[in-house]
Amino acid sequence: MKKIVSVSSKKDLAAFIDFPHDLYKDDPYYVPELFIAQRDLLTKHPFHKHNQVQCFLAYNGDKIVGRIAAILNNAHNSYNKVNDGFFGFFDCVNDTEVSTMLFDIATKWLKGKGVTGKLLGPVNFSTNEPCGLLVEGFDSSPFLMQTYNYPYYAQLIENFGLQKDVDLIAWHWDGQAYDDRSVRLLDSLQERLKRNNIIIRKVDLKKFKEETIKLREVYNSAWDQNTGFVPLTDDEFDYLAKDLKLILDPDFALVAEQNGKIVAFGLALPNYNEIFKKIKRGRLLPTGIFKLLFGKKDIQSIRIYALGVIDGYRKMGIEACLYGTIIKEYKQKGYKHAEAGWTLENNTMINEAIKAIKGDPYKKYRLYQKQI
Structure with missing residues (x-):
């Protein structure tokens, strides 16, 4: 029954x-x-x-x-x-x-x-x-x-x-099969941004709490037009940031800053699912914790988790700089796969930009609705 x-x-x-x-x-x-x-x-x-x-x-x-x-x-x-x-x-x-x-x-x-x-x-x-x-x-x-x-x-x-x-x-890159134009143009793009007092830098983990406050404002502003978006409360963003800090690679945690104001950020994460897949039933004890602690060095892929620019700073080359810096680090660290996304199917601007750097739209996720 x-x-x-x-x-x-x-x-x-x-x-x-x-x-x-x-x-x-x-x-x-x-x-x-x-x-x-x-x-x-x-x-x-x-x-x-x-x-x-x-x-x-x-x-x-x-x-x-x-x-x-x-x-x-x-x-x-x-x-x-x-x-x-x-x-x-x-x-x-x-x-x-x-x-x-x-x-x-x-x-x-x-x-x-x-x-x-x-x-x-x-x-x-x-x-x-x-x-x-x-x-x-x-x-x-x-x-x-x-x-x-x-x-x-x-x-x-x-x-x-x-x-x-x-x-x-969700978009995928296999090995070195990407257009590295944004990497080749990185120096000139950054010079152009500097003329507007905009710099690209890594998130300062020693001042993570202060950085988090600024990043929350960017997050809630950059994605506010997305379908289903809801601004995160202070507590919710802090919870998310605390979790991400445990697994992020500082070389992939980037911000664009103008005169001390963060106007954009890009974050790629090591794909810990390569390790989680080996942890039986998701239990860290008794042996899962060792797989988690010692498996990080063997991760072969990254996920570009978020890349957002607040209104008024788009189409200035910031997106290309963030992507270029992530791709440069990806190449130097010898990763074999990368995923970006998700992106909304109707976000033409970002989707065309990803296609331009040879992103392959390899997975699709669907949100459903029905009148109650």
Whole structure:
């Protein structure tokens, strides 16, 4: 007999986090999330201070066959002047009855919270975190902080009446197969920026707290026109920055600064998913911690996680300088693969710029919507 259970205990939460490990146990491309990180995200993240999340598990008899989280993002609704609800953390066996039960309970819960607009997702918890359903590019593992799922998920979601809202594109470079024009022009581009008192520098980790305050302003300004964007609160940005500091390479953490004001930043991250893939069920103990500590030197790829320029400073060559500096470091460090993204499919300016440096649009993620 199939049933839905609300996650209400530590045992339920552990089962919720662990379900994908069993579902994907035979999938060569699956990367387990770290248990401790998922647990903290679902219980301690500052998002919970102003918003609500309810997780659900689907059972067939005593076996878990699906999961979903219903998410009431008050900040999204206030910022965008809507009354929507989200779903996230969706994983399910290939069974329309089970997926429908999950979407039904999430919708019912959101309605009970007063939501009258759209059901949107998948997001974990917003577009500031991993989001989108993989719909193209199933032949490789996801990069750090990207989602992954079976191809049949799209049909399960669409069977519930959810339709495409927008697609998100991830771009790939293999080895040295990129256009290094921005590297060759780097010196002249930087000289041109200097004439406007703009310099490119690395983030100062010794003054990380002060840097974080400035970076938050840029982040909330540079992405404010993106679909589904919600400004991060101070606590949320600090939480994100603290996590990123643990894994960033200072050579890939860059800012553009004019007279002490940060006007842009670019951040690429070592692709720790190469290590996480080897950590069974996402558990750092007893042996996972050693794989994490000693595996960094063997990482072969990076993800260009974010590159944003505030309004009034675009089309000045800052983007090219940031990309050029990242590519230069990538080349010097001998990495073999790089991913950038995601980018919105309708962001023509940035997509054309990435194509110009030979980016390959190799994965596509989809956000769905349905009127509740």
